[in-house]
Amino acid sequence: MNALTGMGVSPGVGFGPAYVFSRDIPVPDPDARHDGDAAAERARATRALEQVAADLEERGARAGGQAQEILKAQALMARDPGLAVGVAGLVDAGVTAARAVYEGFGKYREIIVGAGGYLGERAADLDDVRDRVVAVLEGLPAPGLPARAAQPYVLVARDLAPADTAALSRDVVAAFVTEHGGPTSHTAILARAMGVPAVVACGGAASIAAGTPVLVDGFSGLVRLAPSDDEVVTATKASAARQSVLAAVTGPGATSDGHAVPLLANIGGPRDVDGALRYGAEGIGLYRTEFLFLDRASAPAEEEQTAAYLEVLNAFPGGRVTVRTLDAGADKPLAFLPPWGREPNPALGQRGLRLYEKHPEIMNAQLRALARASLQSTAKLQVMAPMVATQEEAARYVAACRDAGLPSAGVMIEIPSAALRASDLAAEVDFISIGTNDLAQYTFAADREVGTLTALHDPWQPALLDLVLMAVSGALEQGKPCGVCGEAAGDPVLACVLVGIGVTSLSMAPPALPAVRAALSLHSREQCLLAAQAALATTTPQEARGAARAHLPGLAGLAL
Incomplete structure (x- = not known):
């Protein structure tokens, strides 16, 4: 396999090593119980939810524009009063804060996935907030991407939550490639706003090995793996010539x-x-x-x-x-x-x-x-x-x-x-x-x-x-x-x-x-x-x- 095809949703050509993004937050143990101090455990859960909400807001404020709007909506998920009540009830029953948060978000997820349509598409955003809160409670690094890199990388993922990409720039990311999403998905909208080439709905993208050189054409939707130097030079020159003509x-x-x-x-x-x-x-x-x-x-x-x-x-x-x-x-x-x-x-x-x-x-x-x-x-x-x-x-x-x-x-x-x-x-x-x-x-x-x-x-x-x-x-x-x-x-x-x-x-x-x-x-x-x-x-x-x-x-x- 030396090429994949998806839908080009943000024009331009990007080249760099693949950074394959996956979420690695382990599911909290369903049998784990806290030490009996329910009030302290509830407070831990509350602090973690607010910490994540504030972090999402801060990321949005730094990014501005469309990303800010999307991340504010995610922060609201962490601050939902109904979620807080559900988490508190689980903690009072002896469940650890991390497991209570996981189960609390799970109930909401069932509701919105069942609703389908416009709300159902927010399930990935909900999962992202849940994973961030669990990471805080378990003392784990939050899901995230490197804000700096030795060279711009091609970000590859099954899908991306808005918080993953909000703080990124063209200096860090050469292109986006995702298995899921469409021309109006959050990834597509944010990529166009950043001016970063992007290909979505690219089957098999998540199987790309980390570090593989990847050439992404956001016009045609073609994703080349380990391209030759000549292919990279030809594609880059063609893109530069195109931009020169457009700028004129x-x-x-x-x-x-x-x-x-x-x-x-x-x-x-x-x-x-x-x-x-x-x-x-x-x-x-x-x-x-x-x-x-x-x-x-x-x-x-x-x-x-x-x-x-x-x-x-x-x-x-x-x-x-x-x-x-x-x-x-x-x-x-x-x-x-x-x-x-x-x-x-x-x-x-x-x-x-x-x-x-x-x-x-x-x-x-x-x-x-x-x-x-x-x-x-x-x-x-x-x-x-x-x-x-x-x-x-x-x-x-x-x-x-x-x-x-x-x-x-x-x-x-x-x-x-x-x-x-x-x-x-x-x-x-x-x-x-x-x-x-x-x-x-x-x-x-x-x-x-x-x-x-x-x-x-x-x-x-x-x-x-x-x-x-x-x-x-x-x-x-x-x-x-x-x-x-x-x-x-x-x-x-x-x-x-x-x-x-x-x-x-x-x-x-x-x-x-x-x-x-x-x-x-x-x-x-x-x-x-x-x-x-x-x-x-x-x-x-x-x-x-x-x-x-x-x-x-x-x-x-x-x-x-």
Whole structure:
């Protein structure tokens, strides 16, 4: 075996020795009992849980952006009151703190795995928190990766928890390779944000021997083991040449015949702004605001929110900044809100806009803070609601925005019902933005984190393209702009197809911007239209991509 193939989810080429990551925390002895001092053992468990929660928060604060949001959610797992009660009960029955924590997390794991869907995909994150707490109690090193290395290594694993990668950088990691995961998994999202090549859903990756030289192509998904010097030099030169060509294309996004396509960045907070500017973003197409709300005993004050929004608005004077209002629920619970009972499938429960409508005081405060920030900046602020399903929901959201003094309000298309009736929704709003990640998840009933379902999350799936066409057509019917802010926008080939379909702007992880800008600059709007028509006429993702490329000859020069 000298090569493996997976899904390339973060472009570029990386080479280095394999660092094979595995979790080695032993399962605590089920028969072990503490010395009889239950109060002391309970205190030990409490301290360990809080230590891990604080460590996760600290890692998130250092990493910033999307990683901070994800790690805050993990910290909430360690601080869950129900977990603490369960652990205390087990300790009172004589079980050691380590075993009590292990069993306590195990019960939660059964619940969320049984729930499936969006919540079920958090099982790996839960296991990571559990292992970290057990390690503290047993006096063992926590699962982790070297923050420094003699040379950048290729990180290989079955899967990676967010805490594993949050503190890493391109100086330490040459590339990621995982057996599990998909294009919208945490590993993929964080790799793109870091600008590190990554291949996921790579069968057999975990069997790579530690120290094996590995060449990773995040474009093609090819992983070569022990490549020759010539292979490494050829791949590295090709990647460098590609980057040089991409860097030479600057300025606003547009097709070769001058059709403007604003290229925007997806960010998870103010710390991501530097990367957006560095890669030439014309504005922000998706500003996720969850980082302000997670892991708090009370909702953030309007003043704090206003400052966070203003920091990003001021980075793009005169430019567009689109803020997604709070998308909580499911795997992102808010500690300061009362629970509303167990949901069989939280991904299909009270989340996104539905949570807002259940707690209007949270939405109204956020909208007021956004309006205050807008008055202090020259940026063009837009706000949009997540997880909108019906015209009535869209109308209520827009009314709330108008009452707060916000002039531009839109909705995200992430649910098939919204795509099917996009014209009705567009009649109520100022713009539409398609979130292809969740739209694929709900369209194909396929968990975003399950590696075996990766094929269903291929953004070239014809059914997904059909829904994008429906959404765009509905928006245009009402004379409203329709952008894409899902990861699909960062595929330079698919970006041309989306423009051909009629998408009016594209927003993506900042490192993807140069390739998309270059691909658009080499093709006319008519070529993009022909590529879109060809892709929509196919029945498989592979056929769709091939058919589109046949109408986009400039891609060959970019080696994309």
